[in-house]
Amino acid sequence: MTPPPASAPSSPSSSGSSAASVAGSGDRYARGLAALSLVTGTDHPAVLDPVAEIAPDLARFTVEFGYGDVWSQPGLTPRQRQIGTVAALAALGNAAPQLRFHIAGALNVGCTRREIVETCIHTTVYAGFPAALNALSAAREVFTARADSGTDPDPEPASAAVPAAEVTPAADRYARGIALLKEVDGPAGPHVVDSLADIAPDLGRFVVEYAFGDVYARTGLDLHTRELASIAMCTALGTAGPQLRVHLRAFLNVGGTREEIVTLLTQLAGYAGFPAALNGVAAAREIFAEQDAAS
Amino acid sequence: MTPPPASAPSSPSSSGSSAASVAGSGDRYARGLAALSLVTGTDHPAVLDPVAEIAPDLARFTVEFGYGDVWSQPGLTPRQRQIGTVAALAALGNAAPQLRFHIAGALNVGCTRREIVETCIHTTVYAGFPAALNALSAAREVFTARADSGTDPDPEPASAAVPAAEVTPAADRYARGIALLKEVDGPAGPHVVDSLADIAPDLGRFVVEYAFGDVYARTGLDLHTRELASIAMCTALGTAGPQLRVHLRAFLNVGGTREEIVTLLTQLAGYAGFPAALNGVAAAREIFAEQDAAS
Amino acid sequence: MTPPPASAPSSPSSSGSSAASVAGSGDRYARGLAALSLVTGTDHPAVLDPVAEIAPDLARFTVEFGYGDVWSQPGLTPRQRQIGTVAALAALGNAAPQLRFHIAGALNVGCTRREIVETCIHTTVYAGFPAALNALSAAREVFTARADSGTDPDPEPASAAVPAAEVTPAADRYARGIALLKEVDGPAGPHVVDSLADIAPDLGRFVVEYAFGDVYARTGLDLHTRELASIAMCTALGTAGPQLRVHLRAFLNVGGTREEIVTLLTQLAGYAGFPAALNGVAAAREIFAEQDAAS
Numbered sequence: 001m002t003p004p005p006a007s008a009p010s011s012p013s014s015s016g017s018s019a020a021s022v023a024g025s026g027d028r029y030a031r032g033l034a035a036l037s038l039v040t041g042t043d044h045p046a047v048l049d050p051v052a053e054i055a056p057d058l059a060r061f062t063v064e065f066g067y068g069d070v071w072s073q074p075g076l077t078p079r080q081r082q083i084g085t086v087a088a089l090a091a092l093g094n095a096a097p098q099l100r101f102h103i104a105g106a107l108n109v110g111c112t113r114r115e116i117v118e119t120c121i122h123t124t125v126y127a128g129f130p131a132a133l134n135a136l137s138a139a140r141e142v143f144t145a146r147a148d149s150g151t152d153p154d155p156e157p158a159s160a161a162v163p164a165a166e167v168t169p170a171a172d173r174y175a176r177g178i179a180l181l182k183e184v185d186g187p188a189g190p191h192v193v194d195s196l197a198d199i200a201p202d203l204g205r206f207v208v209e210y211a212f213g214d215v216y217a218r219t220g221l222d223l224h225t226r227e228l229a230s231i232a233m234c235t236a237l238g239t240a241g242p243q244l245r246v247h248l249r250a251f252l253n254v255g256g257t258r259e260e261i262v263t264l265l266t267q268l269a270g271y272a273g274f275p276a277a278l279n280g281v282a283a284a285r286e287i288f289a290e291q292d293a294a295s
Numbered sequence: 296m297t298p299p300p301a302s303a304p305s306s307p308s309s310s311g312s313s314a315a316s317v318a319g320s321g322d323r324y325a326r327g328l329a330a331l332s333l334v335t336g337t338d339h340p341a342v343l344d345p346v347a348e349i350a351p352d353l354a355r356f357t358v359e360f361g362y363g364d365v366w367s368q369p370g371l372t373p374r375q376r377q378i379g380t381v382a383a384l385a386a387l388g389n390a391a392p393q394l395r396f397h398i399a400g401a402l403n404v405g406c407t408r409r410e411i412v413e414t415c416i417h418t419t420v421y422a423g424f425p426a427a428l429n430a431l432s433a434a435r436e437v438f439t440a441r442a443d444s445g446t447d448p449d450p451e452p453a454s455a456a457v458p459a460a461e462v463t464p465a466a467d468r469y470a471r472g473i474a475l476l477k478e479v480d481g482p483a484g485p486h487v488v489d490s491l492a493d494i495a496p497d498l499g500r501f502v503v504e505y506a507f508g509d510v511y512a513r514t515g516l517d518l519h520t521r522e523l524a525s526i527a528m529c530t531a532l533g534t535a536g537p538q539l540r541v542h543l544r545a546f547l548n549v550g551g552t553r554e555e556i557v558t559l560l561t562q563l564a565g566y567a568g569f570p571a572a573l574n575g576v577a578a579a580r581e582i583f584a585e586q587d588a589a590s
Numbered sequence: 591m592t593p594p595p596a597s598a599p600s601s602p603s604s605s606g607s608s609a610a611s612v613a614g615s616g617d618r619y620a621r622g623l624a625a626l627s628l629v630t631g632t633d634h635p636a637v638l639d640p641v642a643e644i645a646p647d648l649a650r651f652t653v654e655f656g657y658g659d660v661w662s663q664p665g666l667t668p669r670q671r672q673i674g675t676v677a678a679l680a681a682l683g684n685a686a687p688q689l690r691f692h693i694a695g696a697l698n699v700g701c702t703r704r705e706i707v708e709t710c711i712h713t714t715v716y717a718g719f720p721a722a723l724n725a726l727s728a729a730r731e732v733f734t735a736r737a738d739s740g741t742d743p744d745p746e747p748a749s750a751a752v753p754a755a756e757v758t759p760a761a762d763r764y765a766r767g768i769a770l771l772k773e774v775d776g777p778a779g780p781h782v783v784d785s786l787a788d789i790a791p792d793l794g795r796f797v798v799e800y801a802f803g804d805v806y807a808r809t810g811l812d813l814h815t816r817e818l819a820s821i822a823m824c825t826a827l828g829t830a831g832p833q834l835r836v837h838l839r840a841f842l843n844v845g846g847t848r849e850e851i852v853t854l855l856t857q858l859a860g861y862a863g864f865p866a867a868l869n870g871v872a873a874a875r876e877i878f879a880e881q882d883a884a885s
Contacts, residue, residue: 050727050730051723051726053730054707054726054729054730054733055707055710055711055726056754057711057754057755057808058707058710058711058714058722058723058726060754060757061711061714061800061804061805062719062723065796065800065804066719069792069796069799069800070796073792089720091568092389092683092720093387093389093390093684094388094389094682094683094684094721094724095683095720095721095724097720097723097724097727098719098720098723098724117349117350117353120350120353121350121352121353121356124353124356124565124568125568125569126568126569126570127567127568128563128564128565128566128567128568128571129357129361129393129565129566130384130387130390130392130393130566131389131390131568132353133346133353133357133392133393134389134390134392134393136346136349136350136353137345137392139349140345140348140349143349164351164352164355165352167355192573196573196576199557199576199579199580199583200557200560200561200576200579202364202368202557202561203557203560203561203564203572203573203576206360206364206365206561206564206569207569207573209364210356210360210364211569214356214360215356218352234570237533237568237570237829238827238829238830239532239533239534239570239571239574239829240533240568240570240571240574242570242573242574242577243569243570243573262789262790262792262793265790265793266790266792266793266796268718269718269793269796270714270718270719271718271719271720272717272718273681273714273715273716273717273718273721273827273830274715274716274796274797274801274833275716275824275827275829275830275832275833276718276829276830277793278782278786278793278797278832278833279829279830279832281786281789281790281793282832284789284790285789288789386863387684388682388684388685389683389684412644412645412648415645415648416645416647416648416651419648419651419860419863420863420864421863421864421865422862422863423858423859423860423861423862423863423866424652424656424688424860424861425679425682425685425687425688425861426684426685426863427648428641428648428652428687428688429685429687429688431641431644431645431648432640432687434644435640435643435644438644459646459647459650460647462650487868491868491871494852494871494874494875494878495852495855495856495871495874497659497663497852497856498852498855498856498859498867498868498871501655501659501660501856501859501864502864502868504659505651505655505659506864509651509655510651513647529865532828532863532865534827534828534829534865534866534869535828535863535865535866535869537865537868537869537872538864538865538868
């Protein structure tokens with residue numbers, strides 16, 4: 001056995017590893033560090049140094065497993081990965097430092113401020129306005145810090161990130177929402193709304209008018225990415241089983257692939273735990289089987 | 296299409312809106328702003344200004360949807376709405392700024408400090424002592440800030456908010472708890488306790504002695520409002536399906552109405568997300584059908 | 591009726607209680623205060639004083655119920671109780687003050703820094719890396735504060751808490767993981783992995799290589815305690831039903847007892863709420879019945 005490839009992640013050891021170790025871990029570590037460099041936008045990411053001081057293996061696992069094994073898999077673009085992570089952490093609402101880190105990471109791999117803000121607005125639907133507003137606060141901090149650092153590759157003021165949309169009359173909101181609900185969710189969408197008519201008609205109307213007419217109808221985040229965010233949020237929360245199934249179908253309806261779904265769910269093991277990922281895969285298995293049976 | 300009625304929520308634009316826009320959105324915005332003014336206790340609430348700087352539409356959605364559509368619905372009093380929101384956010388435990396905002400809002404619409412503190416104590420039962428203690432810290436901050444501001448309509452010191460209750464001997468706690476459990480939950484209450492007798496008898500005893508004998512037996516929050524808080528907590532958590540069903544029945548047992556339940560669940564879409572609200576309505580549908588079949 | 595035994599928990603009243611009160615509450619309060627003293631490492635714990643100022647009954651309930659009734663039960667050692675609480679709060683990720691309090695409490699009842707850090711690393715599996723990293727930050731704060739206070743009974747620097755493990759080649763990680771998965775989970779472990787082969791093979795491989803090959807294989811926390819932490823995390827989250835059942839079986843496989851399980855689940859009522867505890871007991875009932883039927 002050889003020493004670990006790095007006691008501090010920012011300075012990976014190059015001291016004599018055996019071939020077995022290089023094959024077994026060195027590659028994973030090097031690959032992870034390269035991925036982490038993309039996300040942090042620095043060649044020598046120091047973010048895990050405080051972790052390494054007290055728990056060097058946790059720092060190493062983060063690099064090897066989180067970035068070397070998971071993040072480096074094909075199946076999703078870096079941009080999709082970061083939107084998925086931001087969506088999951090925004091919905092969970094209990095990991096502000098990591099949410100800020102991954103908002104910055106999203107910008108570093110090419111997401112726009114607009115896409116970040118849209119993901120925060122999207123959070124209102126799946127986790128409520130408090131979670132969305134707190135995610136937006138995290139985004140504001142990141143945008144401001146980058147502007148203040150003078151090294152912002154995108155020097156527009158944060159306040160210019162997202163222009164106000166035009167306001168739609170109420171009648172149009174419903175019509176727009178129901179059309180989009182059909183496009184995205186197929187027959188299941190209007191069915192959810194119809195099933196609420198006898199018990200909670202206003203809630204059904206708000207699903208159409210607000211969730212779809214106001215939020216899903218927004219530009220700035222394409223439907224494919226919106227549904228990816230919806231899956232990430234429902235999976236991370238772990239309390240939205242029926243809605244996760246609706247949005248797994250919807251993601252496939254708007255052009256998403258099974259590979260993207262499985263890759264996203266696998267990534268969420270690292271951000272919301274293996275149980276969340278495994279339960280997400282169980283839902284995906286149902287939807288894939290249902291579609292295979294219908295085709 | 297017209298410009299949005301307000302780029303900053305604290306200064307709604309009055310510039311020439313078309314009739315369609317006024318009918319479609321202006322009314323919702325104006326109604327929302329009036330509701331938000333009640334909650335904040337100010338004519339020109341500035342709370343959304345930082346949101347509007349970076350995401351003007353999210354600020355607008357909060358006013359139009361959160362306050363204009365949802366909060367302004369009939370079916371619950373402002374006091375009930377605010378207790379429900381405080382209960383949900385206290386149980387979730389991940390939105391401290393919004394919890395403080397809505398504790399202040401509860402006081403602004405006429406809830407007493409005593410009711411806020413009782414809601415925090417009630418949180419121990421559904422989300423544990425850590426969530427309850429952190430909610431109480433939020434309440435303390437709000438009470439202190441109002442006292443310090445010199446504009447507190449209720450100038451009693453925070454320390455006088457809730458007098459210590461008399462202490463009840465253990466035997467009386469059990470008897471009081473079981474009587475209350477029967478009154479509130481009907482036969483389902485003692486059934487839960489009996490079903491624990493062979494596997495976790497102490498947990499069953501604690502349900503009776505602590506949850507009902509100590510907490511539900513307290514004055515300061517009437518049973519109708521306690522059960523409303525229980526439903527809000529179980530729905531927002533999303534992990535308490537069996538308990539949500541018990542308390543939907545209990546709420547109806549102590550005089551609550553179906554309209555109150557549906558209005559509360561609809562409101563929770565805004566605080567815990569649409570999936571939580573939709574899953575709550577699915578549970579309510581079961582309970583309503585069960586009661587229709589029995590009558 | 592007598593006055594409450596203490597309006598401020600740090601100074602329990604000794605003024606004339608009736609025999610009934612002493613039997614009914616005074617004992618519970620005194621027993622709770624003794625337990626709280628063990629956890630805080632002080633004879634006169636002041637931690638609840640700010641609570642008592644505003645909600646004296648909540649402070650009293652914490653002592654009487656949380657420590658007098660629950661913590662003082664036999665069935666788990668103080669060390670097991672504190673690891674279980676740290677595990678639950680680390681997984682929930684929304685109660686930083688209480689997590690720090692109980693990490694210090696774990697050290698006060700004899701847990702080592704190594705065990706705390708291992709519990710944080712274990713958290714990656716059940717709640718993801720963000721929750722684990724935030725728990726580790728809490729641990730670092732506690733370790734540092736104790737070192738700075740000059741009264742640390744264990745004066746080693748925090749940085750020396752956990753040595754880096756040797757790095758294992760990838761092939762060995764899989765073999766080690768699958769062997770451990772069989773030892774811990776019995777046939778159900780490899781079955782979970784096999785069932786992922788057709789849909790999410792990488793996730794199945796990561797369960798083996800990372801969760802078991804990297805994390806469960808670590809020394810520093812024995813398997814009995816690891817499984818206790820797994821049960822605490824799955825129960826507190828409330829979103830990991832299938833995984834909770836796997837780990838209830840696993841805990842019994844590695845020498846844990848039904849009494850420990852029930853005592854732990856009962857304790858979790860205080861940290862994650864009664865619904866979480868009751869749903870945990872429902873899962874335990876299934877597993878116990880399954881094992882009774884098989885024997």
